[in-house]
Amino acid sequence: MSVIFLLIPLSILFAVAFLFAFIWSVRSGQYEDTTTPSMRVLLDEKLAAKPAPTTDNSPNSKLK
């Protein structure tokens, strides 16, 4: 049963990874606009790919 002393820290490690994913998503402004992305998925990308993204990918770099 002592394996639990290994498993618990491991599980915490996984959870921490998700916590950081959440922190990243908040910081990159994903919680700021919840309307437009829902419309954007409906649009086709028939044309050529978007241009090489400019230096900053996030929509709200100014807020950082």
Place this chain on the structure above:
Amino acid sequence: MVFELLAENGLTDFYQLAERPGIRVAQSADGGHFAFLDEPAVRTRLVDFSDAKLTRVTFHLPAIHCIACVWLLENLFRLKPGIGQSQVNFARKEAAIAFDPARVKLSAVAALLAKLGYDPELKFADLDARPANPAARRLWLQLGVAGFAFGNAMFFAITGYFGLDAFTGPQLKVFIGWLNLLLALPVVVFSAADYYRSAWVSLRQRLLNIDVPIAAGIVAIFAQSVWEVASGRGEGYFDSLCGLIFFLLCGKLFQQKTYDRLAFDRDYKSFFPLSITRVGSSRREEAPSKDSALHTPHSALETRVSLSQLAVGDRLLLRNGELIPADAKLLAGPALIDYSFVTGESEPVAKQPGDYLYAGGRQMGGAIEVETVKPVSQSYLTSLWNQDAFRKDRAESFNALTNAYSQRFTKIILAVAVSAAVFWAFVNPAKSLPAFTAVLIVACPCALALAAPFALGSAQRVLGRRNVFLKNPFILETLARVDAIVFDKTGTLTAAGAGSVTWLGASQVARHSDVESGVVERAETCHATELDIGRSSYGPLTEAEERWLYSMTRHSTHPLAVRIGESIARQHFPEPVRSFLETTGCGMEGQVDGHEIWVGSAAWLESRGARLCAENQPQQGGTGERAAAGSATTAALRGSVVHVAVDGHYRGCFVLASALRADADALVARLSPNYELALLSGDNERERERFRALFGTGAHLQFNQSPLDKLGFIQRLQRDGKTVMMVGDGLNDAGALKQADVGVAVVESVSAFSPASDIIASAQMVPRLAEVLHYAKQSVATVRAAFLISTVYNTVGISIAASGNLSPVVCAILMPLSSVSVVAFACGMTAWLGRELRGGELRVERQPAAASQLSTFNPQLQKDLA
């Protein structure tokens, strides 16, 4: 033009995305229109970010209204090389556009948008630094950290509650204790930081707000738990602690509901444009003749300058629909100024050269030239913002309800904790300290703190779905205390553009021509009621004539023409109109079906040879004319008059009355027994009798009120100890809205401008104001009931704690249970009470802002001034 631009760049998909993408080309912007954007002073304050390779700017584009807009604007880079990624925020109607400043100028970006039909809305206020919104992000992070710790700590703690450590020996308990301590540390330090700060601030002001017992409870639980873990006596209450903070933050997030597309703190700067056309260099030229200013192309001398550069003595060119930015003197052009936003006056006012024009008026008709007399901030209207009401922030009674309750609560808790400690000190000294902390832990007013945010926050959402938007949920507390209501007239009780349109045929005018004017008046009134709303049922207008008029009005965007067109629409198909000509300030003419139709003011028709009486009754000419004039005067008392002539023969006139909103009388009748009512209007007294009848004799009715008078009236009411709610629209009410305890701004369209206020309500909800007030009272009662429930929990919990028998399990069950039940009660109750508001048909506004702007920004036909 737009199609060509799109087709060239392979973007024709645009037209398949939505059935009616509805791009409109309003005013094709000339290149120089946005030139002022390239001035360094304007540019640096407008862009979000800029370096040598990349500039990022956020434009507010009110025309965004459908999915195709999003698509087009995000494909902007295909239309112009040098433009990079663009991202649309649909809710805020904003587009963030990145571009290469070396290849594209800021003005070119703006011009491209304008060319596509998305005119960037550039307001004076944009020059002020935009407040970022890091507070919301911080709250999300705090909530995330707390939720993460709560989930894990609860998981681990359960092993202890169920005695699972029997399998592994006592090390597991110690291990989990330290693990939970580690998990709780960021929660206590980061997630709960705001509570310590708030408690500290409130203590320094010698107040006990709700955050004081919360902070004390958090610290007590944490200290007790750390001590237990460190001394190896137990595993502490970390799971309950994390859960508590998680719930509290949920409540905070819930109450922080904001409406992105609404701004509650706008002042005149958001109403005024960013730029203005300055003519020539003002001081060199001495008052030029009317003709040179208006008819010769002055483009060489015209410059777009930003409003902040405006100086006294500048000569400005104002085109149709443009705003007078500062008090000014009219130099050239017959001006027709719409002051409805400034004074509440419903009719545009004609001005002659030399007249003084107040800032905030809107020019309707042709271009005029004015010379500024005062700086922007010192003008008649804008000086309102120098009043005390705007300077000092009123002591916000945020969460007054909870704080009042927590004052008593905190004192009682401290008394119980101390007396428990003292009691155990004599009986069993070992239990003294644990009992003291246990009381603080249990009493930590989680449920209490959650009651108001959830009850009022959910009430705010209920109201938001009915198009009544609250600045913050705690406005409801004030709303429930309101005992005096002040209404503005224009745009609030009367609806703009929704009145009755009555046709008075020439034959009717002639028929009454031989009787006295008094009889004429009565006869007309009688017809007016008979023919209310729309077409005449007793109709001198034949089907064909209606069709002609309908075809004519379709070509004009003048508000009166639009209203007439709507009233006779029925099933007519518009016919082609030939040689259509609209003369600004006079009327329109055109040929339909071979007939020459003139629609416009009496003076204009007469100047074109149409007698204002029927030509086929020449023997009555003299009296007929007098009667027509008489009827026109009586009609003018009721509203605006538009005359019609067919083939040079006078046919009659349309009377367009401003109408009370539907159910306005029912609203007043419902409110008057319980509230002190008053009406303030900037308009003249012609409708005094009508409103006296509506409001009864007890109410104050004040006409010809300046914005300052309105502010003063509210102050007087407040000195009498009243809690005042002001219901108004327009900038002229801005002072009163700010001064009032609750300011309600009424808007026709949610995206329209509204002055600073606490509540923004859709005009459709005005008649149901009584229900909203009632609902506010019920919500506050719900909060009080929730307080009662949490008090019951606390009494139970504290009695266990004071007896010194609080175990972590009891704590872990009691705390979430009390929180969840209070939250469920608060939300459920307000939602259930709110179902009444759902009754009745309520159209949710879907009309794009563009459509409403189209009809208000391009008025070219003058109202009759007979």
